[in-house]
Amino acid sequence: MAKALFHKSQRVFVKPVGTWAVIEHVVPHWVKDVNEPLRITYDCGLGRPFHAHELVSEQAVHNQNRVSDDDEDMMLEHWNVERRLIKWRPSEFGVTLANPGTYPVVATDDGGTGGWRVGGAEYDRDPQRVEHQARMIVHTPDLMRIARKIAEFASANPDELPLDLKPVAQHCALILRDVYRLDEEITIAAE
Numbered sequence: 001m002a003k004a005l006f007h008k009s010q011r012v013f014v015k016p017v018g019t020w021a022v023i024e025h026v027v028p029h030w031v032k033d034v035n036e037p038l039r040i041t042y043d044c045g046l047g048r049p050f051h052a053h054e055l056v057s058e059q060a061v062h063n064q065n066r067v068s069d070d071d072e073d074m075m076l077e078h079w080n081v082e083r084r085l086i087k088w089r090p091s092e093f094g095v096t097l098a099n100p101g102t103y104p105v106v107a108t109d110d111g112g113t114g115g116w117r118v119g120g121a122e123y124d125r126d127p128q129r130v131e132h133q134a135r136m137i138v139h140t141p142d143l144m145r146i147a148r149k150i151a152e153f154a155s156a157n158p159d160e161l162p163l164d165l166k167p168v169a170q171h172c173a174l175i176l177r178d179v180y181r182l183d184e185e186i187t188i189a190a191e
Contacts, residue, residue: 005052013056077141079108081134104134148173
């Protein structure tokens, strides 16, 4: 069951469009003989309804900016693990995991269609490893933010950085350079 997270006339940031808008209508989607709506979408006057995960309230943006003072954090990616039904074998052969009969898919876009998934044979071979990989991938954007903060702090305050953290900060900088292709020839072994 769904609960409305936003209300009519509330100003929100619409992530897929990249602009601010005002919610014109809260649209519940009802199912017969159920007391609460199955899902809720929001009409912002931008041509299609939006789900709650595609919107950010003005208060949340204000709180986030107060914590990080970084406007681009709102635009960075937030990935999540979705569960899909296993279709390649009967569920009675399922592994004893938290969600038997399903496998993880990491959704890396707002529509939930793009991302990371494994084939059936690979999941059957080592489901615990695949579940672990899914959790690691989901937290990669957060770890990148942390690595960026460490590298920025180290470059801005080289004298205040403890000696034990200098190699960590250098490694964070190398990872960031490699991910963002800032330096075409990076070799960690060289340092």
